[in-house]
Amino acid sequence: MSLRSLTLAFALLLSVLCPAALWAQEGAVERQPYLDLRRYYIGFRLGLHLPDVRITNSGAVNSLGGQLWADSPVWHPGFSIGVIGGVTLVPQLELRLLPTLHLGDVPVAYTDGSQEVERLSLRTSSLQLPLELKWAAVRWGNYRPFVAAGGYAALQLRTRSSELLHLRPIDYGLSIGAGCDLYFSFFKLSPQLTFHYGLANLLQTHRPDLQGAPRIRFTEAVRGVATRALLFTLSFE
Known part of the structure; x- marks a missing residue:
């Protein structure tokens, strides 16, 4: 299943569960009714993520006279842990900084058009610094749905120059x-x-x-690598 399919499935799940959850909150006693009136808050979050990479193949003919194509065939779930720092801008709108450590890797397989010839593990562990806006609906009992969007910068960890695919340390998205x-x-x-x-x-x-080494053909077969991930977290505040 692709990342797009998982995202669509989650959106469908929310559309089904949200009305039921809201209906269940009717008449419920509100817990911590003044919690959202605070100006600043902190917390932490734990989660799992599915790291992935978008690989752009070069199509170059290598020294052996053939071509190689790289792709990420499967997902390896990774672990995430981070802290939360937020400020309430106006009621229902918050600005949040979420420093998070992601630990994981992505398998990359090379084929020559007919069979797999090489497989490696691309390390994607990173220290990520997302900044996002969180907009929440009006609270209904003890339930309040929200959406969030923003940007992030990340520092890639544990990269080694000896790897066939060596990642630059700075990422953003x-x-x-x-x-x-x-x-x-x-x-x-x-x-x-x-x-x-x-x-x-x-x-x-x-x-x-890698100059002069036969395995440089695996590096020359790829023109670009960009990251993407699907992250599920539980935040505690």
Whole structure:
């Protein structure tokens, strides 16, 4: 299933569950009724993400007289942990800074058009700094749906120059997500699904360390690598 399919499935799930959840909140006693009146707040979040890469193949003929094509065939779920710092701009609109550590990798498979000839693990662990606007609907009982959008910068971790695909350290992109605030007696829990779309070409194409080596053909077969990810988090405030 593609990232687009998962995102559409989540949107459909929200459209089904939100009316039922709102109906269930009718007449409920509000917990922490003044929580959203605070000016500043902090919290933390835990989650899982599905990292992926968009690979642009060069189509170049290598030294062996053939061509190679690279793709990411499967997903490896990764782990995410971060903190939250928010400020309420106006009622129902918040600006949030969400420093988050993502740990994961993406498998990359090379084919020659007929069979797989090589597979490697591309490390995509990063320290990400998203800045987003969160717009929430009017609270209904102990439930409040929201949408969020913004941009992010990221520092790639654990890259090595000896890898066939070496990523540049700085990444940036856009994010969009949706979720809901659930109010409990001592904290607020916010499940959220976010799609991250990287805008930078991270591939380091200048590789003097591989010059003359037969395996440089795997590097020359790729012209660009950009990141994307689907992130599910549980935020506690």
